Structure formats: C-alpha cells, structure tokens
Amino acid sequence: PFDVLVIGGGPAGASAAIYAARKGIRTGIVAERFGGQVNDTLSIENFISVKYTEGPKLAASLEEHAKEYNIDIMKAQRAKRLEKKELIEVELENGAVLKSKTVIISTGARWRNLGVPGEVEYKNKGVAYCPHCDGPLFAGKSVAVVGGGNSGIEAAIDLAGLTEHVTVLEFAPELKADSVLQERLNSLPNTTVIKNAQVKEITGSNRVDGISYVERESGETKHVDLEGVFVQIGLVPNTDWLGDTLERTRMGEIVVDNHGATSIPGVFAAGDCTNSPYKQIIISMGSGATAALGAFDYLIRNQ
Ligand code: FAD
Numbered sequence: 001p002f003d004v005l006v007i008g009g010g011p012a013g014a015s016a017a018i019y020a021a022r023k024g025i026r027t028g029i030v031a032e033r034f035g036g037q038v039n040d041t042l043s044i045e046n047f048i049s050v051k052y053t054e055g056p057k058l059a060a061s062l063e064e065h066a067k068e069y070n071i072d073i074m075k076a077q078r079a080k081r082l083e084k085k086e087l088i089e090v091e092l093e094n095g096a097v098l099k100s101k102t103v104i105i106s107t108g109a110r111w112r113n114l115g116v117p118g119e120v121e122y123k124n125k126g127v128a129y130c131p132h133c134d135g136p137l138f139a140g141k142s143v144a145v146v147g148g149g150n151s152g153i154e155a156a157i158d159l160a161g162l163t164e165h166v167t168v169l170e171f172a173p174e175l176k177a178d179s180v181l182q183e184r185l186n187s188l189p190n191t192t193v194i195k196n197a198q199v200k201e202i203t204g205s206n207r208v209d210g211i212s213y214v215e216r217e218s219g220e221t222k223h224v225d226l227e228g229v230f231v232q233i234g235l236v237p238n239t240d241w242l243g244d245t246l247e248r249t250r251m252g253e254i255v256v257d258n259h260g261a262t263s264i265p266g267v268f269a270a271g272d273c274t275n276s277p278y279k280q281i282i283i284s285m286g287s288g289a290t291a292a293l294g295a296f297d298y299l300i301r302n303q
Pocket residue numbers: 007008009010011012013030031032033034035036037038040041042043044045046047077078079080106107108109110111129130133134238241270271272273279280281282284
C-alpha cells in the first residue's frame with residue numbers, strides 16, 4: 001500500500017505529493033489532468049517570486065518538479081469512491097482499487113459557467129472569473145460582474161477601485177450578498193446594479209465589447225458597452241464522488257481543520273475542494289504542504 005495517496009494533480013496535489021515524497025515515504029498521485037485549473041489560465045502574475053508566467057508553463061513545471069521524486073504518477077485517471085477500511089481504499093473509474101494508509105484529496109473546483117454565446121469564445125479575451133487574478137488587466141476600463149451574491153459583490157467592490165466603471169447584473173429581483181457589502185457597493189460612485197436581468201450574450205469581435213441582457217420584467221433586450229465580464233455565479237468543488245463519506249459544507253466543500261485533516265482519520269484535503277477561504281494557486285500549494293505534513297504526522301503517530 002501507499003503511505004500517502006494524493007487524489008488530484010493541480011497545485012495543491014503536486015505540492016502535497018512533493019512534500020510527502022521528501023519524507024521518503026511511499027507516495028502516489030492520481031490526476032485526471034495534471035496541472036488542474038492552471039492549464040486554463042493565460043497569464044499568472046500573482047505567483048509570488050515569479051513576475052509572470054503562463055498556465056501551461058506552470059502546469060509543466062509542477063509535473064517536472066514532481067518527477068524529480070519517487071512518486072507513482074497515475075495520469076488520466078479519475079477516482080470515483082473512497083472508503084475507510086483497515087486501510088483507505090480509493091476506487092478508480094477504470095475499476096482499479098488503490099490502498100493507502102493516508103489519503104490527501106485535492107480534486108479542486110470549477111467555476112460555474114453562464115452558458116451564453118460569447119463566454120467560451122472570449123475566455124481570456126475579456127471574459128474572466130477571478131478578480132484577484134485578472135482585475136488589474138482591466139485598469140481604467142468598464143466591466144460587468146455577473147452575479148449578485150457575496151463573491152459577485154466583493155468582486156464589484158474590488159474592481160470599482162481599479163476600473164472606470166462596474167455594472168453588476170443579477171438575475172433575481174434582489175441581490176443575495178450580505179447587506180454590509182451591498183451598502184459598501186452603493187457608496188461607490190462608479191457602480192451600477194441591474195437586477196432582474198438575464199444575460200443573453202457576451203458580444204465582441206476579437207475581444208469583448210459588450211453584454212446583452214433581457215430585462216425580465218419588460219422582456220426588453222438591452223446592451224451595455226464594456227470591455228470585460230467577470231462571471232461570479234459560483235465555484236463548484238469537484239467532490240460529488242465522495243458522497244457523504246466525509247463532512248462537506250452545504251456548498252460541497254470538504255471541511256478541514258488547520259492540519260488539513262477531514263472528518264475521517266487519515267484522510268486529509270487541500271486546495272480549492274476544501275472550505276478554506278480564497279481560492280488561489282499560492283494558497284492551494286500552501287495547503288497541499290500542510291496536508292502532507294499533517295498526513296506524515298498522522299503516520300508517525302499511528303503505526
Ligand atoms: P485544481 O487546479 O482544480 O486541480 C484539481 C486536480 O484534481 C486536477 O488535476 C484534476 O484533473 C483533478 N481531479 C478532479 N477530480 C478528480 C477525480 N475524481 N479523480 C482524480 N483527479 C481529479 N489563481 C491564481 O493564484 N492566479 C491566477 O492568475 C489564477 N487565474 C485563474 C484563471 C482561471 C481561468 C481559473 C479557472 C483559475 C485561476 N486561478 C488563479 C485559480 C487557481 O487556478 C486555483 O486556485 C488552483 O488551481 C487550485 O488548485 P487545486 O490543486 O486545489 O485544484
């Protein structure tokens with residue numbers, strides 16, 4: 001059996017596997033797609049000490065670094081079931097069952113898409129999902145935020161400080177964000193909130209040049225000229241495969257303590273699939289290291 005089996009090969013999983021392997025213990029990593037979300041990122045400017053890099057380049061470096069160690073890398077494999085018996089068993093979609101003394105889950109998350117024309121076409125060409133990552137690219141421009149929940153309104157407040165103007169579009173008749181956030185947003189001069197608005201299309205030629213929506217009350221279609229659209233309608237953790245084997249939040253995020261431990265002894269989790277706040281590369285790598293050290297600590301206390 002493995003001492004540490006990591007499920008997921010994004011920044012959190014790669015970091016966890018390297019930290020575990022450096023302890024000289026038997027380490028494996030199962031990854032559907034090595035590099036995870038990083039593969040979908042164009043420019044990365046907030047991975048501290050690296051001024052600028054690109055997603056596929058960072059993803060390749062993650063794999064190269066992992067290959068420096070004695071790590072059993074199983075790519076293009078998906079985990080579908082986890083069960084704690086004497087050891088922890090992880091079943092893959094291909095039917096194989098892997099056994100390990102500890103498991104680190106780092107299956108990440110995905111942004112919920114709007115699913116309107118233009119969204120896929122203009123991704124990284126004006127369509128963005130992460131204000132911490134891409135906000136500065138829109139300095140002095142006009143942008144929209146789609147979604148009036150906490151993350152949408154936080155994004156709008158953040159972007160109002162960087163951009164010329166922010167239009168918030170919310171489908172429901174009311175914003176769902178906490179009232180303190182709504183008050184803060186309302187106090188800013190360069191923001192507009194449009195409720196009851198169903199986004200129909202993100203328009204553009206080479207890059208985004210606007211957004212069209214239907215005013216749900218009147219049924220009229222309206223258009224706003226702008227240069228960026230931040231989609232903030234939710235981040236979905238890739239944790240469905242776990243069912244109720246371990247504690248998850250209402251949103252599906254795995255609940256971890258400050259050692260990365262989950263509700264099952266010996267099972268740890270790290271990165272965007274957990275309930276830790278702020279989903280970023282540097283944060284997921286840090287939590288991967290924490291979970292690996294947590295797992296190592298568990299191993300030396302439980303053999
Ligand atoms: P992920 O990167 O999501 O990796 C999850 C891993 O698990 C993948 O290998 C996946 O294939 C695998 N997996 C999933 N399910 C299974 C399964 N059942 N079995 C086996 N493997 C599975 N952050 C920044 O800090 N700076 C940026 O500039 C930035 N830009 C971004 C731009 C975009 C477009 C996106 C989408 C995200 C961006 N982020 C950025 C966020 C950052 O990419 C994430 O916070 C980070 O990748 C999370 O790492 P993770 O390892 O937790 O999860």
